[in-house]
Amino acid sequence: MTLTYPFAVLGRQVLGFLAAVGRIAIFALTGISHLFRPPFYPKEFLTALLQIGYFSLPVVGLTTLFTGGALALQIYAGGARFSAESVVPSIVAIGMARELGPVLGGLMVAARVASSIAAEIGTMKVTEQIDALTTLSTEPMKYLVAPRLLAATLAVPVLVGIGDSIGIMGGYLVGITRLDFNPATYLKNTREFLEFWDVASGLWKGAAFGFIVALCGCYFGMNSARGAQGVGRATKTAVVTASVLILAANYVLTEVFFSA
Amino acid sequence: MIELRDVHKAFGPNHVLNGVNLALPKGESMVIIGGSGTGKSVLLKCVLGLVTPDKGEILVGGAPADKGSRDAFLARFGMLFQGGALFxxxxxxxxxxxxxxxxxxxxxxxxxxxxxxxxxxxxxxxxxxxxxxxxxxxxxxxxxxxxxxxxxxxPEIIFFDEPTTGLDPIMSGVINELIREIVVEMGATAMTITHDMTSVRAIADRVAMLHGGVIRWTGPVSEMDATPDPYVQQFIHGRAEGPIESVR
Structure with a gap:
């Protein structure tokens, strides 16, 4: 082993990483370009919208409901240290809308949808269904990827909006039943301190997270290795990558939206 | 109708196709035989554009099969996949x-x-x-x-990828008969890859044997049994002894 060996290993890792980033970027741009070129597949889009949006509602709703409740308890306990218990409604609302609604919604959708897309497309690949699409004059990127990218980008902000409302409702329920808040005062404080941009920034984040979820599911599914193990690995990698990218994108978007 | 000229394809160090030359005239049923792992499916995928050859040329209707002409080719094309590949x-x-x-x-x-x-x-x-x-x-x-x-x-052109693999002999016979009937009835050009000799005799007008990445022998199915080519003889009689190594 020479002295340069560690650098060679590091270099290979860096080059491999950059190549992977490049491949994903090209895949994403190709998928987006198919959204603007006919033929279009509205039925595939509506099916994806239903699968990604409607069927994710229960898991996103339950997650944000419990998170909103727990957040109210935590803020109350923390605020009590400096007699600031009254900030519970506004902090719950701002926290849910800006941060927890989009991030938790995105992560739950990543777990549910990225895995499902990667497994479905990966299985299609290993059973030659993707090749069959090509031989039937149907471009797989247009038929499988583009509708899912669009559906997730549109559906997740809606899920985030609903999740925000349910999370705030969770905080409200805990506030009035466990923390002795007056219901009218709680709602008034929530309304007064919550600004439009708090909600809008969360919805933009939701759109970005939805795109990431569908992109990871489609990319790793389309590049799945053969066999059950290959599909399993693609599914796992899609969920892990989507989750990490969501958290990284959340930081970047927060910097962009709020650092000024 | 379909012509392959000096087609090469390698996956890393594994050279699967080493200069395949093959012509499939219009209206003919060609069966490509060869052992498992000899590149029959890769050859088919090269024609379809699912795999890009490293070298060589594929002509469809006399013109190079680039993206535009391949779309036109696929529009009049049908394929039966080995596992069905149903959605x-x-x-x-x-x-x-x-x-x-x-x-x-x-x-x-x-x-x-x-x-x-x-x-x-x-x-x-x-x-x-x-x-x-x-x-x-x-x-x-x-x-x-x-x-x-x-x-x-x-379709005017139909590809069959291992049409009888995994089927019992009776069902294999039924599928072979159907393929032959349909190809004759429709006047389609057909390319089949298989290592099932019963299928070869039932479906083929011409046979091509792929071995070592090249077409070792090609000719009418009626001449297959009489050819002195030792590779073809070993393959069609299923002998363990011969120029084809039985352990690959």
Missing amino acids: DSLPVWQNVAFRLLRGAQKRPKDEARAIAVEKLRRVGLKPAVADLFPAELSGGMQKRVGLARAIAAE
Whole structure:
């Protein structure tokens, strides 16, 4: 082993990483370009919208409901240290809308949808269904990827909006039943301190997270290795990558939206 | 109609195709034989554009098969995949009529369904099968549905990838007969890859043997048994002894 060996290993890792980033970027741009070129597949889009949006509602709703409740308890306990218990409604609302609604919604959708897309497309690949699409004059990127990218980008902000409302409702329920808040005062404080941009920034984040979820599911599914193990690995990698990218994108978007 | 000139393809250090030259005239049924792992499927995928050759030329109708002409080629093409490759999420009739429900050959839904049911009848399946999902069918039925899908849009060229693999001898015979009937009836150009010699004798007008990444022998099926080529003789008689190593 020479002295340069560690650098060679590091270099290979860096080059491999950059190549992977490049491949994903090209895949994403190709998928987006198919959204603007006919033929279009509205039925595939509506099916994806239903699968990604409607069927994710229960898991996103339950997650944000419990998170909103727990957040109210935590803020109350923390605020009590400096007699600031009254900030519970506004902090719950701002926290849910800006941060927890989009991030938790995105992560739950990543777990549910990225895995499902990667497994479905990966299985299609290993059973030659993707090749069959090509031989039937149907471009797989247009038929499988583009509708899912669009559906997730549109559906997740809606899920985030609903999740925000349910999370705030969770905080409200805990506030009035466990923390002795007056219901009218709680709602008034929530309304007064919550600004439009708090909600809008969360919805933009939701759109970005939805795109990431569908992109990871489609990319790793389309590049799945053969066999059950290959599909399993693609599914796992899609969920892990989507989750990490969501958290990284959340930081970047927060910097962009709020650092000024 | 389809011509391959000096086609090479390697996957890393594994050189699968080492200069394949092959011509498939219009209206003929060519069967490519060869052992497992000799590159038959890769050859087929090169023609389809699913795999890009490292070197060489593929001509379709006399013109190089680039993206534009390949789209035109695929529009008059049908394929039966080894495992059927039916779309799990669609009922049988929508699998068969896939090409007729979207794209340039789109028809009204009722008409597409009627054609699908007719094609299913053509391959010996009852109309009740039309509304089942692929997972509810046996292997033989899935092959038949795959065959119905391959012929649904009346293609001029049909590829068959291991059409009898995994089927019992009776079902294999049924599929072979169907393929032969359909190819003759439609006047289609057919390319089949298989290592099932019964299929070869039932389907082929001409046979080509792929070994070592090149076409070792090609000729009419009637001359196959008489050829002195030791590779062909070993393969068609299934002998362990001969120039083809039995352990690859």
